[in-house]
Amino acid sequence: MDAITDLGWQGWLSLGLVALSFALFLRSRLAPDVITSGALTVLLVTGVLTPVEALAGFANPGMLTVAVLYIVVSGLKETGAVGWIGQTLLGHPKGETNARLRLMLPVAGLSAFLNNTAVVAIFIPAVTDWAKRHQLSLSGLLMPLSFASIVGGTCTLIGTSTNLVVNGLYSSQSGGLSFGLFELAWIGLPLMLVTLVFILVSARWLLPNRVAASTRFEDVRRYTTEMLVSTDSPLAGKSIEAAGLRQLPGLFLVEIERDGQIMPAVSPQVLLASGDRLVFAGMLDSVVELHRIRGLVPATNQVYKLGGPRQERCFVEAVLSNKCPLVGVSVREGHFRGYYNAVILALSRNGERVQRKIGDIVLEPGDTLLLETRPDFVLQQRNSKDFLVVSQFGDEHPLHHERAPIAIAIVATMVGLVAFELLSMLEAALLAAGAMILTRCTPDRVARREPDWQVLIVIATSFGIGAALEKTGAAALLAGSLIELAGGIPWLALGLLFVAAAVLTALATNNVAAVLLFPVALDSARLMDVSVIPFLVTLMVGASASFATPIGYQTNLMVFNVGGYRFSDFIRIGVPLTILVGAVTVTLVPMIWSF
Structure with a gap:
């Protein structure tokens, strides 16, 4: 009771902000970095934290390493x-x-x-x-x-x-x-x-x-594209099936041209050879992925005549208008690359493949092209009368496999x-x-x-909130409550710490749970006069044990929509898995790192 009385308004404010933050994580559409930044701002302007204390997380080695x-x-x-x-x-x-x-x-x-x-x-x-x-x-x-x-x-x-x-x-x-x-x-x-x-x-x-979710919206356009098996390709000598080129989703190997001979209706057991020209037909996503496979290169040598390394280019989808000066002539005769500083990798007409080599195809209005070009092409041609639509294909670009x-x-x-x-x-x-x-x-x-700034801001601002819990004595109060609930038994306190970490990470995020419970773990070990190492290891595992909800860990959110999951799917398998991981952790950790 004395600890509660001595906590002061600063401690209650810190605890209140933590509780409010978790409530907003669970029920609000606000981004996590906005919530933690708002809480840290309140602690700063009310004087609970000095500017140095509030911003210390942005210089923490752990955050910078991430x-x-x-x-x-x-x-x-x-x-x-x-x-x-x-x-x-x-x-x-x-x-x-x-x-x-x-x-x-x-x-x-x-x-x-x-x-x-x-x-x-x-x-x-x-x-x-x-x-x-x-x-x-x-x-x-x-x-x-x-x-x-x-x-x-x-x-x-x-x-x-x-x-x-x-x-x-x-x-x-x-x-x-x-x-x-x-x-x-x-x-x-x-x-x-x-x-x-x-x-x-x-x-x-x-x-x-x-x-x-990906199976509900099928791309009806079918593109034609041509690839070469490069001279140093790891695919050379492998069968088409072993190379993974037979059953590409929505993409079909139409034919192989070898030494001037055409092999249609290719068997999956045919062995690939250096210099083989492969003709594919299929969906745009798979065509783009085809151009990122190690050992395959575009059949046209035009891509090597574009300025700059391939890694600095991008894939662009463009639809020809009837005003394009190259309509009515073949790709080769129209010198498309020289005219637009872009190379046609694949072409679709009325949603169907064109049964000719890309260089021989006579361009028509409405043809949809997959281009390899530089990022400034989109800005230059977006309002051009030559194209009806110009859009960069996500952030996709050729890879640098040789490195x-x-x-x-x-x-x-x-x-x-x-x-x-x-x-x-x-x-x-x-x-x-x-x-x-x-x-x-x-x-x-x-x-x-590349850095995920939302994640980094959440980590850095959570350091400040954790510092407020430690400074105001709120963390010591929580640790004391944890020890009292555990009856002073370190092993039981370890189990309660895991439960707290697992619950908080399920409601918010793993890093927030870890940072906010760190001072609690530290004070729990200090008050029981035992080693802090078992508590820190348990905290690490508990904060990472984000199996029960899709919102607790970034990887769960990443697969949530793609896999067509429901919230209850994670609960059904995640809760028993969390309990199992917790039991193993609390049993083994004190045996490995003694109290």
Whole structure:
């Protein structure tokens, strides 16, 4: 009671703002960064926090490491390294259970070393295509994809932003002490095993069978495009089926031209050879993805005559008007590239493919073109009478596959420097990000926009709110209540901390839960005179155990619409999984890191 009386208006204001923030997370359409920024502003203007205290989160090493790692991962994405690894590892599944195992193992492994949000972003299109090719339920794969990435991230310090954030706070409080890069594997690996087994065993009863959002809107336009198997292509010598070119979703291999001979109705067992010209027909999304496959290059040499590296170009969709001066002449005769500084990669006419080589096609009004060009083409031609519609195809652009080994080497070096304690995580990440840009694995324009500023602002502002809880004594009050509820038993207090973290992350986000409960974990250990390490590890796992709702973790939100899920789908499988992870965590953590 004395603690409650001594809390003061500053403590009650801090607690009230935390409660209000979580209520807004749950029931408001306001963005999380707006909510936490608003709460921090109130604490600043009321004098609860000084400007230095309020803004300290923006200089926290954990938050900065998360920001820099976005750039490191962009190098892997821009070179196609992670996408290529994922496609290679998925292979040919033998049923739904085998497909889930083939998916979750590499995703969990990659998420231990890469930001799990980036891993899921890369795997979603790959899994979507994979499911279509092998007649698999997409809703039976995407939720395991997200869960595997979450639990994989608990295995290392850099696997998830939650671990980095808590470690950054711990280092600040302890004067430089820090968790080792692989120290969390002692609890992460058992949790990974338990999670994978649980999903594989229970999927038949707990995973839904939904109609994905992507299947409701089929692109009726059919494009014609031509690709060459490059001289150093890893696809050379592989059968069409083994190369993954037979069952591309909405895209069909029409024919192969080899040494002047045409092979129509191609068998899936035909072996590809360097120099083969492949003619495809299909949907725009798949045509664009085709141009991002390692070992295939556009059949036209015009793309190599455009200015600047391919990585700095983009894909643009344009519809010809009847005013276009090139209407009525073939693509080759009209010198389309020289006229517009753009190359036609694919063409659709009245929603159907044109059965001629692209260079021989005579252009007509209404033809829809997929172009490879520079980003300024859209601004230059948007109001041109030559085109009815001009629009950039998302943020898609050709990849720099030949630099993939460099990107992988940079990440491996970063991990090695941290593992052998030669550099801190932030220092190694900064060097890796700089190396990605200097080696042109990622263009600087891409590197600038890669960080997810909403996530970073939520993390940084939450540091300030957590500092207010600590400064006003509100965190000590909560810790005292936690200990009283646990009867002073450290093991029980650990379990209650996990429950609090899991509930808060389900209602808000993992980083907010971790930051706000950090001072509670710290004070709980101090008041019971035990080691803080078990409490911090439990906090890391609890804040990452975002299985029960789609709003608690970014990867869940990413698969929510694509998989056609409902909110209740996550509750059905996520709640028992959270309970299982909590039981394993609270049992093992004190055995590994004693009180």
